[in-house]
Amino acid sequence: MANFQSPRGTQDIFYEENKKWEALEELIRAFASVYHLNLMRTPIFEHTEVFKRGNDSSDMVNKEMYTFDDRGGRSLTLRPEGTAGLLRAYVQHKLYADPEIISKFYYVGPNFRYERPQKGRMRIHHQFGVEYLGAKNPLMDAEIIYMGYAFIQELGLKQCKVLINTLGDQSTREAYKTLLKDHFKPHVQELCEDCQRRYDQNPLRILDCKVDTQHPAMLSAPSLHTVLSEASKAHFDAVCAQLSELGIPWEVSDRLVRGLDYYSETVFEVVSTSENMGSQSTLFGGGRYDHLVEYFGGPSRSGVGFGMGLERILVAMEAEGLDFEPSDDVDVYVLSLTGDDARVQSVSLYLRAQGFKVEYDLAGRSKNSLFKAVERSKARVLVFVSEESYQLGKFNVKQAGSTHSKDVSSDDLVSHIDHLLSHGHEHCDH
Secondary structure, eight states: OOOOOOOTTOOOOOHHHHHHHHHHHHHHHHHHHHTTOEEOOOOSEEEGGGTOOSSOOOHIIIIIOOEEEOTTSOEEEEOSOSHHHHHHHHHHTTGGGOTTSOEEEEEEEEEEOOSOOBTTBOSEEEEEEEEEESOOOHHHHHHHHHHHHHHHHHTTOOSEEEEEEEOOOHHHHHHHHHHHHHHHGGGGGGSOHHHHHHHHHOGGGGGGOSSSTTOHHHHTOOOGGGGOOHHHHHHHHHHHHHHHHTTOOEEEOTTOOOSOTTOEEEEEEEEEOOTTSTTOOEEEEEEEESSHHHHTTOOSOOEEEEEEEHHHHHHHHHHTTOOOOOOOOOSEEEEOSSOOHHHHHHHHHHHHHTTOOEEEOOSOOOHHHHHHHHHHHTOSEEEEOOHHHHHHTEEEEEETTOSOEEEEETTTHHHHHHHHHHHOSOOOOO
8 A cells, every 4th residue: 555655855734733824824914914015926936047047156046946847848947935036027017117116025935945854944945025126225124124023023032133244236246256266266176066166156155155164264264344345335334223223133244145146235144042943043034136126127126125934933933932822722512412413503604604613513423422522622612402492593502611501592692602702701590
């Protein structure tokens, strides 16, 4: 007999675990409403060129994408990150023509990356992301960081820090690449294979290496801030000043470059400082990009955004001993002790239509098994139905755990249940 299992690096989410996801997604929708963000839904696969742009040196493009040819011979790629597809849609539908100038979007959905599965790092991972498009204003950078930080604070996460850096403008990056090439040239053959590739493609990526972090050449690498243009320095200083104004603690990490090649100017990560997180400590990260809209054929528009892995957030909450404490308690359990199943269903569906969370027996349980099921459901109110009472338009109602019950007319049933649910335990007349 076949023993089917979920593919490596994927997971099935159900029952109590799914309640946590629902609570997390509900908080995302609440934040999106407060910040007046527009939801953007893009395809889970795109033409490969959407993600693979020219001489891209990122590990995502070079090692992690799920790419395939469709039946027409077109190269397609499962979405590895959310920003590129959103910007492709922004240009395709000419959303840059919006008279409001600043476009604010968010997305929630699965991304696909072929990498070694770890706790909080799956081959299918779900991401909440936000993108502000249309202008180059340091206040936008600060608001994006503030929003993500406020979100994780709302979840109760306290053990974290904000790391921020600047990659400068194009002239700064070109000067820095030259500086890094000169620095690493005598040591290239001592570095890992990926860094040897990065040396030619984009030497900034060497600073993001997780293998050679303690190599002497890595430790002595020059800082980008030594060649930072005046304009980029002014932008970065303004971002940092505004974060301080907003009460966000931050520290400069001059080796922070992020994992994607399209970033320029501000880049940031918020990382967990919990000892229980291990190596996968980044809670969310992002930055500014000045030329991605133009790559997709749009006008010159700057943007800034962040991406937050939901699996990682749930792991961080577990590491800090936090939980949503999702409740799956039932409001009402409708039952009959005389086998009037059709009437029980009719009443149950009626009460559901009134907005109550209702359960009833569909398994034909015995009396003892039925009461065990009622107990497991943690129903707060019990409604007993019989053929005789149904014809009279009356139902016997009691609170769970109480020895007292009350006969209630069909006209008063909803209001009486509302009263019991809102006022807690009370004595009822027989």
